[in-house]
Each structure stands twice: as C-alpha cells, then as structure tokens.
Amino acid sequence: MADKIKDAKIIFVVGGPGSGKGTQCEKVVAKYGYTHLSSGDLLRAEVASGSDRGKTLQAIMQKGELVPLDTVLDMIKDAMIAKADVSKGFLIDGYPREVVQGEEFEKKIGAPSLLLYIDARSETMVKRLMKRGETSGRADDNEETIKKRLDLYYKATEPVITFYSSRGIVRKIDSELPVDEVFTHVAKAIDDLK
Ligand SMILES: Nc1ncnc2c1ncn2[C@@H]1O[C@H](COP(=O)(O)OP(=O)(O)O)[C@@H](O)[C@H]1O
Numbered sequence: 522m523a524d525k526i527k528d529a530k531i532i533f534v535v536g537g538p539g540s541g542k543g544t545q546c547e548k549v550v551a552k553y554g555y556t557h558l559s560s561g562d563l564l565r566a567e568v569a570s571g572s573d574r575g576k577t578l579q580a581i582m583q584k585g586e587l588v589p590l591d592t593v594l595d596m597i598k599d600a601m602i603a604k605a606d607v608s609k610g611f612l613i614d615g616y617p618r619e620v621v622q623g624e625e626f627e628k629k630i631g632a633p634s635l636l637l638y639i640d641a642r643s644e645t646m647v648k649r650l651m652k653r654g655e656t657s658g659r660a661d662d663n664e665e666t667i668k669k670r671l672d673l674y675y676k677a678t679e680p681v682i683t684f685y686s687s688r689g690i691v692r693k694i695d696s697e698l699p700v701d702e703v704f705t706h707v708a709k710a711i712d713d714l715k
C-alpha cells in the first residue's frame with residue numbers, strides 16, 4: 522500500500538464543522554485533479570446502503586459523535602487503494618479528527634505533506650450549518666447536534682493542528698472570506714508544495 526501511493530501527495534483538510542472543507546476540496550479537484558476523499562461522505566454512503574453497519578454509524582453521527590477509528594480508516598484506505606494508480610494527490614477531508622487518527626493513518630498509509638487548516642469562527646460555522654441544514658437532508662445539521670460537533674471539534678480535533686504544527690506542515694486558511702478568496706489561499710498552499 523505505502524509503495525503504491527508513494528508518489529502521490531497526501532493533504533489533510535482539517536477544520537470545524539461547516540468551516541468550508543468540502544467547498545474548498547471541490548475547487549481543488551477542479552483545478553488540480555486531486556482525489557477528494559471525505560470521511561463523512563464515505564460514512565454517509567455506508568449509511569445510505571442500508572447495511573447493518575450503516576445503521577450503527579447513523580446512530581453515532583446523529584449524536585454528533587465520532588465513529589470508531591478502524592471503521593473510518595479502513596474506508597479511507599480502501600478508497601485510496603482503488604485510486605492509487607491514477608491519483609497524483611489525495612485530499613483527506615474530515616480526517617484526522619483526533620491525534621490518534623493521524624498516528625494510525627501514518628502507520629498504515631503514509632505521511633501527509635500538507636495540512637490545510639480551514640479556520641472559521643464558531644458563530645460563522647453555526648450559521649453556515651443551519652443554512653446548509655435547510656437543504657442538506659443531513660441528520661446532523663440541526664442545532665443540538667451542531668453544538669455537540671463544535672464542542673468535540675475544539676476538544677478532540679484542534680489538538681491535531683497543534684500536533685502537525687510542530688512538523689511545519691500546517692497552513693492556516695482564513696475561511697471567513699468569500700469562497701473564491703479562500704480558494705486563492707488554498708491554491709497558494711498547494712502550489713508551494715511543488
Ligand atoms: N467561504 C465561505 N463563505 C460563505 N459560505 C461558505 C463558505 N465556505 C463554505 N460555505 C458554505 O458553508 C456550508 C458548509 O460548507 P462545507 O464545505 O459543507 O463545510 P464542511 O465540509 O467543513 O462542513 C455550505 O453550505 C457552504 O456553501
């Protein structure tokens with residue numbers, strides 16, 4: 522596995538719920554042709570399949586909690602293997618959500634060359650998620666679950682940013698700006714990789 526994706530860049534995309542990770546990843550795909558893997562999307566696909574495992578996952582996500590590490594890492598790994606021959610870069614969106622997820626990813630897959638830290642104020646994230654909830658159909662885009670997801674983000678996920686900062690691979694992106702301006706900064710961070 523590690524061999525197969527050796528030349529592909531791995532970019533972790535980390536930020537609070539509603540910060541704009543998915544929005545920016547779509548634009549990176551359009552400009553750079555990288556493969557976008559969103560842990561949340563992979564999990565929602567499993568839920569949509571109606572499997573027993575999906576039912577268990579749905580209950581966890583509805584509460585705003587994290588699903589077991591092995592489940593999400595296996596899904597990401599399988600998706601990466603499926604694309605390994607054609608992909609020059611992977612955007613890993615929504616993972617790691619806690620430091621141990623980063624450590625396990627590196628043991629099983631490889632090291633990231635960049636961590637895009639998509640940063641927005643909590644008030645901004647809540648506002649965006651409430652708006653997204655009007656049309657997303659997501660079971661976790663409601664006031665109660667949003668609050669839990671935010672709390673968990675500050676508690677479990679922010680330490681991930683500190684952890685990778687010491688390695689010098691974190692680029693903090695101001696996601697309060699309009700989408701296209703945010704993307705200018707994202708693109709700069711990716712161009713600096715080359
Ligand atoms: N820079 C931005 N300015 C205004 N709204 C944004 C911005 N980035 C994202 N949004 C909106 O905020 C919501 C959450 O964005 P999304 O990309 O789904 O975030 P995440 O994947 O981090 O949860 C979406 O409805 C999106 O259209």
Ligand SMILES: Nc1ncnc2c1ncn2[C@H]1C[C@H](O)[C@@H](COP(=O)(O)OP(=O)(O)O)O1
Nearest residue numbers: 537538539560561586587588593615616618
């Ligand atoms: N790396 C991960 N580890 C554990 N649970 C995860 C996970 N990524 C996603 N999930 C679960 C819990 C999250 O609250 C839910 C939705 O994740 P998401 O789609 O990445 O949210 P968002 O894009 O709004 O930040 O899925």
Ligand SMILES: [Mg+2]
Nearest residue numbers: 542543559561
């Ligand atoms: Mg998302």
